[in-house]
Amino acid sequence: MIHKVHISLEPKPRSYDVLIGEGALRVAAAQIASLCRRKVLLVVTDETVAGLHLAALETQMATQNVKIRALILPPGEATKSFGQLEKVCDFLLEQEMERGDCLAAFGGGVVGDLAGLASALVKRGTGFIQIPTTLLAQVDSSVGGKTAINTRFGKNMIGAFHQPKLVVADLGFLQTLEARQWRAGYAEIIKMACLSDERFFSWLEQAGPNLLQGSSENLDEAIFRSVQGKAKIVAKDELEHEVRALLNLGHTFGHALEAEAPGQILHGEAVAAGIGAAFSLSVDLGLCPSAARERVLAHLRAMGLPASLGEAPGGPYTPSALVLRMQSDKKNQNGNIHLILCRNIGDAFVTSKVSSSELLHFMEKELV
Ligand code: GLY
Numbered sequence: 001m002i003h004k005v006h007i008s009l010e011p012k013p014r015s016y017d018v019l020i021g022e023g024a025l026r027v028a029a030a031q032i033a034s035l036c037r038r039k040v041l042l043v044v045t046d047e048t049v050a051g052l053h054l055a056a057l058e059t060q061m062a063t064q065n066v067k068i069r070a071l072i073l074p075p076g077e078a079t080k081s082f083g084q085l086e087k088v089c090d091f092l093l094e095q096e097m098e099r100g101d102c103l104a105a106f107g108g109g110v111v112g113d114l115a116g117l118a119s120a121l122v123k124r125g126t127g128f129i130q131i132p133t134t135l136l137a138q139v140d141s142s143v144g145g146k147t148a149i150n151t152r153f154g155k156n157m158i159g160a161f162h163q164p165k166l167v168v169a170d171l172g173f174l175q176t177l178e179a180r181q182w183r184a185g186y187a188e189i190i191k192m193a194c195l196s197d198e199r200f201f202s203w204l205e206q207a208g209p210n211l212l213q214g215s216s217e218n219l220d221e222a223i224f225r226s227v228q229g230k231a232k233i234v235a236k237d238e239l240e241h242e243v244r245a246l247l248n249l250g251h252t253f254g255h256a257l258e259a260e261a262p263g264q265i266l267h268g269e270a271v272a273a274g275i276g277a278a279f280s281l282s283v284d285l286g287l288c289p290s291a292a293r294e295r296v297l298a299h300l301r302a303m304g305l306p307a308s309l310g311e312a313p314g315g316p317y318t319p320s321a322l323v324l325r326m327q328s329d330k331k332n333q334n335g336n337i338h339l340i341l342c343r344n345i346g347d348a349f350v351t352s353k354v355s356s357s358e359l360l361h362f363m364e365k366e367l368v
Contacts, residue, residue: 002027003224007143008235009163018143018167018227021220025060025131025170033064035102035127035165042095043070044088044115045106046079049133052176057106057131069095070106077263079110080149082158088118092126102127102165108134108181109141109267113156116147120162130167134177135185136268138169139192139226144234144247154328155255161239169227171220183304184268186211187250190303191275192226194296195249196233198346200225205295208303245331246348249340250274253309256325261314272305273312280308281354281362282341292345309366319363323356 002021009015019028032041041061045054050072058068071091073079092103105115105128112130119128130142148159174182186208193201203225207218230247237244253274257265279296282288300307309317331338336352337359343349 001220003220005224005227005231007163007231009238014163016163016165016167018169018231020138020169020171020224020227022171022216024168025057025172028166028168029060029064031166032061032102032104032129032168033066035129036066037098037100037102039066040095040101041066041068042092042097042101042103043068043106044073044091044103044111044118045070046073046075046108046111048075049107049111053133053173054106057104073111073114075110077110077150077258077267080114082149082151084114085118085121085149088115089122092118092122097122097126099123099126102129104129104131105142105164106131106133108132108137112137112142113146113148113159116145116162116164117149117159120147120160125162127165128162130164132167132169133173135174135182135223136188137185138171138174139185139223140188140230140247142167142169143227143230144244145238154259154325154330157330163238169223171216171223174219179304180266181268183212184266184272186303187268187272187275187300187305189222189226190296190299190305191247191249191271192229194275194279194342194345195246195340195348196229196346197225198344200229201295201299201345205299208299212303245338245350246340248331249342249348250276250278252326252329252331252337252339253277253322255329256322257309257312257314257317259325260317260321264314265312269306269313272300272307273309276300276307276311277309277362277366278339278341280366281339281359282343284362284365285341285354285358288342288344292342295345309363310368315367317367319360319367322363323360326359327356
């Protein structure tokens with residue numbers, strides 16, 4: 001069964017669908033072809049995904065008489081750089097891409113963020129679609145139009161909101177995903193439940209351990225419910241002026257960890273540790289019952305994810321260095337650190353009332 005989530009945007013023609021399920025690419029092939037003006041699909045991917053899945057994409061698109069022209073980049077977070085962005089833009093210009101043409105970002109979050117940004121920039125905006133191949137990208141990063149690269153000043157510091165025309169999340173691609181990458185993607189599912197849907201969290205507590213053991217039953221449901229939750233938020237606040245900031249639960253802590261340990265911690269692992277930290281800080285500040293934190297930490301650990309800053313891979317981390325990183329987070333305003341905290345599971349809120357010294361005190365306790 002293929003689930004469909006509609007991302008509703010204004011003006012309406014910018015709205016698009018997310019197709020989710022095993023075989024979604026086959027189902028979507030004609031729709032993708034209709035977006036390819038010259039019967040050519042330009043593809044940006046990485047070496048890992050190209051080796052595993054590019055032939056399958058070529059085969060599917062051949063059924064529609066569409067040819068693939070692919071740019072294959074090195075895998076990994078370091079690819080989200082100015083150098084690689086230039087390479088993608090050059091590729092699109094060499095291929096004489098026009099605004100009405102379509103580029104496919106075929107891979108995980110790195111490829112999606114980078115190719116999406118190139119698509120936003122070339123000729124001031126060209127069409128693009130997302131064909132995410134990792135759990136993290138299927139659940140979160142391919143949906144909602146955030147695109148970016150990293151700089152020495154931090155993660156996702158240069159970017160644009162640029163919405164895709166279609167997202168095709170085919171669960172078949174997840175079969176080749178490494179267990180560590182799979183768990184990291186699951187962190188974004190936990191995030192969606194924690195921020196706005198306690199019933200979804202309860203469901204995950206039951207279903208999660210089976211998913212971890214490789215059962216694909218319920219995985220489409222988990223992805224579908226996460227994307228549905230995100231769709232509601234993006235429809236209300238596409239450009240993150242207010243409620244969309246909640247989607248950053250765990251991310252302010254997480255980005256600081258990633259910046260301190262490049263290449264040693266996956267984004268989803270950093271988010272997991274950040275979610276645990278957000279609940280622990282909320283409890284310490286008297287804002288959240290400790291029973292809620294215990295449930296969240298227990299589920300993170302049951303899924304093989306770090307549940308606190310001290311458990312995050314890539315350490316040991318220095319409290320003051322993490323606070324310094326958080327002080328330069330792009331969501332901050334007037335020098336105040338913006339944090340997403342929780343009153344309970346499913347009840348997140350944004351605050352700028354936690355001072356740097358309170359944060360430092362918390363970090364010192366978390367990182368003993
Ligand atoms: N990944 C957070 C967002 O899309 O807003």
